[in-house]
Amino acid sequence: MCQLLGMNCNTPTDIVFSFEGFRRRGGLTDHHADGFGIGFFEGRGVRLFHDDKPSANSPVADLVKAYQIKSENVIAHIRKATQGQTSLANTHPFMREMWGGYWLFAHNGHLKNFFPKEGGFYRAVGNTDSERAFCYILEQLRRRFSERPDEHALFDAVAELTAEIREYGLFNFMMSNGECLFAHASTLLHYIVRKAPFGEAHLIDDDVKVDFAAVTTPNDKVAVIATLPLTANETWLQLAVNELVMFREGDIVRRHAPEHPVYMSAEEGLAIARAAGVSV
Numbered sequence: 134m135c136q137l138l139g140m141n142c143n144t145p146t147d148i149v150f151s152f153e154g155f156r157r158r159g160g161l162t163d164h165h166a167d168g169f170g171i172g173f174f175e176g177r178g179v180r181l182f183h184d185d186k187p188s189a190n191s192p193v194a195d196l197v198k199a200y201q202i203k204s205e206n207v208i209a210h211i212r213k214a215t216q217g218q219t220s221l222a223n224t225h226p227f228m229r230e231m232w233g234g235y236w237l238f239a240h241n242g243h244l245k246n247f248f249p250k251e252g253g254f255y256r257a258v259g260n261t262d263s264e265r266a267f268c269y270i271l272e273q274l275r276r277r278f279s280e281r282p283d284e285h286a287l288f289d290a291v292a293e294l295t296a297e298i299r300e301y302g303l304f305n306f307m308m309s310n311g312e313c314l315f316a317h318a319s320t321l322l323h324y325i326v327r328k329a330p331f332g333e334a335h336l337i338d339d340d341v342k343v344d345f346a347a348v349t350t351p352n353d354k355v356a357v358i359a360t361l362p363l364t365a366n367e368t369w370l371q372l373a374v375n376e377l378v379m380f381r382e383g384d385i386v387r388r389h390a391p392e393h394p395v396y397m398s399a400e401e402g403l404a405i406a407r408a409a410g411v412s413v
Contacts (some may be wrong), residue, residue: 135225135241137322138171138209141314144202145175145383146355150343153198154336154363155209156188169194171209172237173202179235180204183224205382206309210239222259226307227267229255232273232281236310238267241360242303242319243406247338266304272296284313288379288387291315295377297411303406307356307358314380316358318372320402321370324358326383334364354383359397371396390395 140148156169169188173180180202184193188211210225225239240263247262252272257264273294274287281338282290291308296316298304305322308315316322327334329352331345349355358380362369372378373394379387397405 134240136211136214136360137239137241137305137307137358138164138207138211138360138363139314139316140204140207140355141309141358141380141383142205142355143351144277144350145205146353146354147201147203148209148357148409149174149198149201150334150336150341151357151363152194152209152357153341154338155189155359156194156198159305168221168244169209169211170224170226170239171197171207171227172228173204174206174235174237174309174403175202177309177311178233179228179237181226181228181237183221185221185224200298206237206311206314208237208239208307208309208314210241211258220259223261223264225263227264229267229271231271232278232308234281235311236271236308238270238308239306240266241305244298244301244304247298247301252289254277262301263306264277266298266306267308269298284379284381287388288315288377291379292377296375299375305360312381313386314356315377316360316372317377317381318374320374320397320405321357321360322372323360323362323369324356324372325362325364325367326354326356326385328354328383333366335366338364342403356383 168185170183184191188194207256209228226237249269255268255272303319333344335342376390378385
């Protein structure tokens, strides 16, 4: 199944350390080799990089590493194709405009027979279930709200639409408008919030470590979200099955979880993905 990576923080931060471990899962430490993408919000703009080649040895990924872009909201995706051919049109994250701002979306999973009626505002360019889901969410939000609602009304609406779509299958996703970042787990999604006092972290997928105390200020707060933990010596938390959260400035500010939460092991999550017909 695909791999997701997100970052939400209270100050512009580079994602080079996390991305270096993450990109190796695209054809080196794992076999998700059907392309990758990463999007960085900068003010009202977005820098978006896509490649339909494996991220582990992609020149585009090398550029992202060398560029060291700083952003408060980032979404990245390594693709293992389940619906739609390997192409740039099918590469996540997808981007659309709504209420005068950009939105990014990336999905990990498989939605069976999800073919909603084409909307009047948003239509898929490629042929993935992921892009159809993104377009459907934005279409419904725009129909409900002519102007951007407050974040609580927005979260409630996204939670309702998420519950509707996940009836069709596995729906792990991240979505951001550059201010907040939504994350939803159908199976596996983990996160860590780094804040003072900062310490040292060591990547699982590469022999690389960093001392965050040397590259941060005491006021920094950085949330990193990933399908599976990226570091070996830090405590990552896990979203429950069917839990939706909203990050803002490095904190979870809203969450909706089942009354009796269930947490999957990596083995259980991968087994469910295989049973659903998702390539792993």
